[in-house]
Amino acid sequence: MNTPNAPTDGAGTTARTRGRAILRAAATGTPDPPPGLDAAADTDDTDTDTVDADGRDVALRARGLGKRYRGRWALSQCDLDIPAGRVVGLVGPNGAGKSTLLNLAVGMLTPTAGSVRVLGGRPGSGAAQLAKVGFVAQDTPTYPRLSVAEHLRLGAALNPGWDDAVARERVERLGLDPAARAGTLSGGQRAQLALTLGVAKRPRLLVLDEPVASLDPLARREFLADLMTAVAEHELSVLMSSHLVSDLERVCDHLVVLVASRVRVAGDIDRLLATHHRLTGPRRDPATLPADQQVITASHTDRQSTLLVRTDGPVHDPAWTRGQPSLEDLVLAYMRPTAPETAPAGRPTLEALR
Numbered sequence: 001m002n003t004p005n006a007p008t009d010g011a012g013t014t015a016r017t018r019g020r021a022i023l024r025a026a027a028t029g030t031p032d033p034p035p036g037l038d039a040a041a042d043t044d045d046t047d048t049d050t051v052d053a054d055g056r057d058v059a060l061r062a063r064g065l066g067k068r069y070r071g072r073w074a075l076s077q078c079d080l081d082i083p084a085g086r087v088v089g090l091v092g093p094n095g096a097g098k099s100t101l102l103n104l105a106v107g108m109l110t111p112t113a114g115s116v117r118v119l120g121g122r123p124g125s126g127a128a129q130l131a132k133v134g135f136v137a138q139d140t141p142t143y144p145r146l147s148v149a150e151h152l153r154l155g156a157a158l159n160p161g162w163d164d165a166v167a168r169e170r171v172e173r174l175g176l177d178p179a180a181r182a183g184t185l186s187g188g189q190r191a192q193l194a195l196t197l198g199v200a201k202r203p204r205l206l207v208l209d210e211p212v213a214s215l216d217p218l219a220r221r222e223f224l225a226d227l228m229t230a231v232a233e234h235e236l237s238v239l240m241s242s243h244l245v246s247d248l249e250r251v252c253d254h255l256v257v258l259v260a261s262r263v264r265v266a267g268d269i270d271r272l273l274a275t276h277h278r279l280t281g282p283r284r285d286p287a288t289l290p291a292d293q294q295v296i297t298a299s300h301t302d303r304q305s306t307l308l309v310r311t312d313g314p315v316h317d318p319a320w321t322r323g324q325p326s327l328e329d330l331v332l333a334y335m336r337p338t339a340p341e342t343a344p345a346g347r348p349t350l351e352a353l354r
């Protein structure tokens with residue numbers, strides 16, 4: 001979504017209109033509410049519960065969150081706690097609902113069902129809330145007729161926490177001509193400009209929808225390094241979607257996998273990796289595994305079975321050769337369609353891990 005040719009939403013809001021509003025949300029904290037969005041299912045701005053079950057501050061909390069477009073759920077039954085101070089990777093196949101979740105998180109969309117709270121507040125509920133959250137949408141919207149320098153002036157004028165030194169340093173380092181109009185920049189340069197606006201706003205949560213998709217490999221690496229510096233220096237939480245698992249592996253410490261509008265797994269990456277095992281051994285029916293071993297994927301030859309199993313406990317069975325899946329293995333396994341026969345009865349196939 002959010003490309004010039006993207007479909008309009010139910011009330012005819014064009015991607016361009018939304019893009020401008022997004023830029024304003026990112027750069028100014030005073031967005032034009034896009035017309036015709038669904039009526040809010042949730043209008044209470046208060047939130048008293050801002051820690052998760054482990055006592056950690058929560059950057060984003062969703063409860064039963066859903067968004068429907070003309071009878072079709074783009075996101076559904078989303079229960080999620082994203083801890084603050086993390087760099088969170090959001091992955092999933094095309095059309096899984098990633099942009100929808102991110103747009104709900106920044107108040108560009110309103111929920112059809114359930115609720116979402118970001119840093120304790122309802123997304124888009126006022127200037128204070130908007131100032132806390134930076135957003136760079138998938139099409140990295142900018143104003144084509146404004147120059148790079150004018151974008152920075154706009155950001156400075158409209159954001160109370162604007163960090164002009166950061167903005168100027170980035171523009172200079174990236175070699176962006178301050179006099180160049182955004183409309184004359186390449187796609188990657190426009191992305192860098194939009195990212196600069198998001199970072200220089202000094203938000204507490206930076207929401208990035210495929211931020212590096214249009215960057216060349218070197219620019220991508222430098223952007224991710226910048227991001228890590230910003231996270232380390234300012235108490236910044238980041239929620240970013242990407243299809244590039246290797247990038248996520250480099251910078252993220254928390255993962256959310258979204259498939260077909262549902263959260264399939266979420267948790268700290270270290271813990272996810274520690275609790276998943278690749279088991280190879282003589283062919284075996286996955287249903288015969290111990291009850292505490294959840295089979296995520298299973299493949300078989302005539303003689304051999306290979307399983308990806310999740311368990312909090314050790315795997316003792318000497319018949320298995322145990323291997324450590326990579327983050328990419330894990331993401332791909334969860335992105336596959338669920339095979340009901342591999343999920344032991346009575347246990348959820350997927351759930352959140354912390």
Ligand SMILES: Nc1ncnc2c1ncn2[C@@H]1O[C@H](COP(=O)(O)OP(=O)(O)OP(=O)(O)O)[C@@H](O)[C@H]1O
Nearest residue numbers: 001007008009069074093094095096097098099100
């Ligand atoms: N404005 C809209 N009107 C109607 N349907 C929409 C709209 N925006 C998104 N959708 C639908 O909602 C679903 C989720 O879309 P979304 O853009 O959130 O997915 P995504 O995971 O970000 O995909 P991608 O990786 O391709 O960017 C898709 O089926 C999409 O077609």
